[in-house]
Amino acid sequence: MATPSIKEVAQHAGVSVGTVSNVLNRPSIVAPATRQRVLDTIRELGFVRNEAARHLRLGRGRTVGLVVFDVANPFFTDLAEGADEVAYEHDIVVMLCNSKTDPVREGHHLGQLEQQRVFGILITPYDSADPGLHALVARGTPVVLVDRTADGGGLCSVSVDDQVGGRLAGKHLIESGHRRIAFIGGPLGMQQVADRLAGITSTVEKAGDVELQTFEVAVMGVAHGREAGEKIAALPRRSRPTAAFCGNDLLALGFLQAMAAAGLQVPEDMAIVGYDDIGFAAAAAVPLSSVRQPAGQLGRTAMQLLQEEVEDAERHRHRQVIFQPDLVVRQSSDYTRSSR
C-alpha cells in the first residue's frame, strides 16, 4: 500500500541499500547484472524516490520559487514559461507564487519557500529593499530579482529598462501631437511604475509645452484601468488629456473599455499606449500600442543566473542584466491606421 522505500527494494533484490542508491545515482559503478536486477525490482515494487529524504540529506532542494505580481497577467505567465524551460533542462521544478503586489502575501510566500529550503528564488519584489527579503538572502537562500534591477549590486537581477520604455511611449505620443497626456499606473512606490513615469516625465519636460497628469491606481488590473478611464472620460473636454500611457496592458485594456463605454473614440479622442505587449493587446477592440518587453527571455535569463550562482558559488559575481524594450505601434495610438 504505502510506497516502498529504498530499503525494501534492497531486501527484495538481495542487495544493500547502498547499492540501490548507487543504481539511482551512479549507475555506472554498479555491475550490469546487479543494476538490472535492482531496476527490475524498482519497477516491480513501484518504488518512487522520496524527494523529502533526498532533500534533507543533500541539504538543498530542487525547487525554485518564482514569485510574481500577478499570475493572471500574461506578461508573467510568459516570463514563467521562459523560466520553466531552463529549469526543465536542469531537472528543477518551478513553483509559481502569486504575490498580487501585496507585501504580506509576498512575505508569506517567501517564508514558505525558505522553509522548503528551495534551490533558489526568482522574484519581482514589491520593495527590493525589503529587510525580510535581505534577511532571507543573508541566511543563505539565493535570490535573483526579476523585472527589477538590484540597486545595491548585492544580488543578481534581470530587468528591462523601464525609463527607456517610458521615454519611448512619451516620444511617440508627443510626436503624434499630443499636448495633454495622462499616466495611469501604480502604486507609484513600485520601481517599475516609478521608472516608467520618470521616463515619460523626462521626455515631456524636454518637450516643454506638454502637460503630464498622473493617475495613481492601487493595482494594475483591468478593473482599475476601467475605473481610471471613467474618471478621465468624465473630465471636461478642454482639460481632458488626449492620450494615455498605461503602466501595463491590463490597465490599458480596462481603460480602453471605459473609453468605449463613454463614447470616446480611440485613437481620435484618446490615444492609448500600454506596456508589456501581452498577446491580448493585439486582439483588443482597438489593437493596442504597447511597449514590448522580452518576457520569456527575462525568465530564461533569470533562471540561468540563479543556476550559475548556485553551481559555482565561489567564483560567482552578481550581475545585473538589463534588456531594452521597444515600442509596438498599433491602432490605439495611430490615426493613420484608424478605421474611420
Add this chain to the structure above:
Amino acid sequence: MATPSIKEVAQHAGVSVGTVSNVLNRPSIVAPATRQRVLDTIRELGFVRNEAARHLRLGRGRTVGLVVFDVANPFFTDLAEGADEVAYEHDIVVMLCNSKTDPVREGHHLGQLEQQRVFGILITPYDSADPGLHALVARGTPVVLVDRTADGGGLCSVSVDDQVGGRLAGKHLIESGHRRIAFIGGPLGMQQVADRLAGITSTVEKAGDVELQTFEVAVMGVAHGREAGEKIAALPRRSRPTAAFCGNDLLALGFLQAMAAAGLQVPEDMAIVGYDDIGFAAAAAVPLSSVRQPAGQLGRTAMQLLQEEVEDAERHRHRQVIFQPDLVVRQSSDYTRSSR
C-alpha cells in the same frame, strides 16, 4: 551562516530539542517562561523550520500540485486562484504545473509531484484513464480531477457540464438563424472538447436542417484559432459556415483576428461563440459571446474535496461535483448589438 537547526536553538536556549519542537508544535504544553525564552532564541538566531525534515518525519507534505493545460489561459489562472484561496486557509501551498496538453509533460509533472510526496494533486488530465495516473493513485497520492468528470467513480472530480455548454451555444446560434456552423477545437480526444462538440451536435441534429462542420486543432491557443479562421475565411462564400463555436476563448480570439484580417464582419458575416468567458473576451475587438464556467469555484471546490479526502480518509466517499455553465451573449453573435 548556514541556517541553524532546532538543535542549535535548543543549546542556545538551554533546553532540549524536544522542548523546542514542542514550542513550535504544541506551545500550550510548554511553560510560558520557557516558551518565551525559546521564541526569543529562535528570533535571535534566525531559525527557520526545515520543511524537508518535517515532511520526511510526518510522511506527508504540505504542497498540493495543480496540473493544468495552459497557465497562460486565464480560465486556468482563475481556477488556480480559487484553489489557492482554500489552500491558504489550510496552510497549504499550491504548486502550479503546466502540462500544455502534452501527455509527456503531464507525466513528468506527475512524477515530480509524486517524488515530492505531495499532499495531493488537482489535475485536468489529458486522459483521465491514463494508467500512469491511476498507478500513482494506487500508490497512495490523493488526486482530484478538475474540469473533468471521473468516469469510474474511483476519484473525486469537479467539473462543468460541457455537453450543456455545447447545447447552449448550439441553441443560441441556431435560433439566431445560422444553418452552417463550424466547430473549432481539439484535440478531439480530449473529453472537454468531445463533450462540447457532442452538445452542439445533439442540438444540431434535433434542428434537422443545420449543417455542422468540425475543424480540429492541435492546441487550443490563439495561434491555432487564427489558423483555423484563415482556412475557413478562405472557403467559398456559398459553403462557408456563418457561425463558429470555438472550444475556448483563446481559439475564439484568434479566430476573430483572422476574420478581421480577411475582411469578414463579425457577427454579420460570421458569428462567434467562445468558451470559458475569460476576462479578455469582453474586451475583444468585437466583444465575444461565450459559455461561462465558474473557474474560481471549480478551483475552490476541488481543493476542498482534496482536503476532505485526506483529512478523513476513512469515511471519505469519492464525489463528482458538476456545475452548470451559462451562455453570455455579446456582440460577436448578436446582430442587434452590432455597431453597424
Add this chain to the structure above:
DNA sequence: GCGCTGGATTGAATCGTCTAAATCAGCGGT
C-alpha cells in the same frame, strides 16, 4: 600457493524534525 589489485558491495553515520515514553521536580495529602 601467496599477496596484491581493483572493481563491486556493504554498513553505518548523517541530515533536521517529531513523538511516545521516560524522567524529573515539586507539592499536597496522609
Add this chain to the structure above:
DNA sequence: ACCGCTGATTTAGACGATTCAATCCAGCGC
C-alpha cells in the same frame, strides 16, 4: 516523612536517502 500525582522537560528512536570508508572477492602475476 513518604507516596503518588501533576505538569514540564528530556531522551531516544524513527523517517528515507546519500555517501564514504571499510570489506569482500575474483583474478592475476610471480
